Amino acid sequence: MDERFVVDTWHDVLSKHARAMCALERELGDKHGLGPSEFEVLDRMVAHDRKLRIQELCDEVHLSQSALSRVVARLEKAALVSRGVCDSDRRGVFVRITEEGRARHAAALPTQRAVLAEIFDDAATSLST
Amino acid sequence: MDERFVVDTWHDVLSKHARAMCALERELGDKHGLGPSEFEVLDRMVAHDRKLRIQELCDEVHLSQSALSRVVARLEKAALVSRGVCDSDRRGVFVRITEEGRARHAAALPTQRAVLAEIFDDAATSLST
DNA sequence: CCCACCTGGATGCGCGTGCATCTAACCATG
DNA sequence: CATGGTTAGATGCACGCGCATCCAGGTGGG
Numbered sequence: 001m002d003e004r005f006v007v008d009t010w011h012d013v014l015s016k017h018a019r020a021m022c023a024l025e026r027e028l029g030d031k032h033g034l035g036p037s038e039f040e041v042l043d044r045m046v047a048h049d050r051k052l053r054i055q056e057l058c059d060e061v062h063l064s065q066s067a068l069s070r071v072v073a074r075l076e077k078a079a080l081v082s083r084g085v086c087d088s089d090r091r092g093v094f095v096r097i098t099e100e101g102r103a104r105h106a107a108a109l110p111t112q113r114a115v116l117a118e119i120f121d122d123a124a125t126s127l128s129t
Numbered sequence: 130m131d132e133r134f135v136v137d138t139w140h141d142v143l144s145k146h147a148r149a150m151c152a153l154e155r156e157l158g159d160k161h162g163l164g165p166s167e168f169e170v171l172d173r174m175v176a177h178d179r180k181l182r183i184q185e186l187c188d189e190v191h192l193s194q195s196a197l198s199r200v201v202a203r204l205e206k207a208a209l210v211s212r213g214v215c216d217s218d219r220r221g222v223f224v225r226i227t228e229e230g231r232a233r234h235a236a237a238l239p240t241q242r243a244v245l246a247e248i249f250d251d252a253a254t255s256l257s258t
Numbered sequence: 259c260c261c262a263c264c265t266g267g268a269t270g271c272g273c274g275t276g277c278a279t280c281t282a283a284c285c286a287t288g
Numbered sequence: 289c290a291t292g293g294t295t296a297g298a299t300g301c302a303c304g305c306g307c308a309t310c311c312a313g314g315t316g317g318g
Binding site for chain 1: 132135136138139142143144145146147148149191242245246249250
């Protein structure tokens with residue numbers, strides 16, 4: 001069957017993921033003091049432009065609930081988001097992005113886009129490398 | 130530009146990678162006592178069907194040299210591969226798969242293929258989910 | 259109203275990873 | 289043959305992740 005195709009696709013995903021992840025970690029970390037997960041959460045916050053529940057973020061970022069909890073904790077410590085109890089369900093926690101968070105995200109966005117463009121535009125090119 | 134395309138592609142890679150990785154970890158771990166990295170190394174060994182240098186494996190698996198060194202150490206402890214000094218270059222270490230290693234790989238292969246097929250055949254399907 | 263069950267999120271823990279560094283072996287040059 | 293630079297692989301270290309667990313708050317049945 002096209003088992004070959006499946007395996008090749010998988011290897012391609014592995015390769016792109018590794019390269020992108022590694023580059024993002026370096027670039028975002030060095031230039032903006034953000035990890036890929038931190039950036040991704042900020043990105044979702046900006047995209048939705050409203051307070052989000054932890055669980056909502058869980059669905060969108062591919063992270064376990066515990067990991068997400070810690071990411072938000074780090075972001076809060078860095079004053080990039082603020083946490084607050086959800087008044088309608090006091091177990092819930094909503095996360096709101098701060099102005100500083102928006103600024104950091106805006107600053108980091110071009111860097112992230114550049115890395116992704118590098119990888120995924122070079123995709124066709126890098127196959128011949 | 131097709132910045133949209135690049136970002137969407139990236140999210141797709143993230144999603145597939147997360148799902149596949151998670152499933153592989155569970156399935157291979159539970160059924161065969163192997164991590165994804167361990168399996169991948171065994172897979173390369175079988176594919177090449179000869180002793181390989183650590184560095185050669187490094188090029189193929191998307192792992193740092195240190196991570197690979199530990200993976201091989203784990204595999205050796207499990208008697209799935211054996212390490213030996215390269216007589217031509219005594220810094221080098223060649224890795225050879227053992228019979229037990231081949232057996233474990235053969236046993237695990239269908240599991241891995243099933244997971245990958247699940248993810249990448251469902252790819253088109255899951256987009257409409 | 260009470261109690262057993264469920265759910266959202268936080269935390270302890272172990273593990274695998276990458277980075278920096280170390281050691282040993284190779285190699286070129288004098 | 290000695291020496292400085294380079295390369296292969298191993299190891300110390302810090303960190304982020306997932307899993308299991310815990311706790312507070314909600315919810316339904318008696």
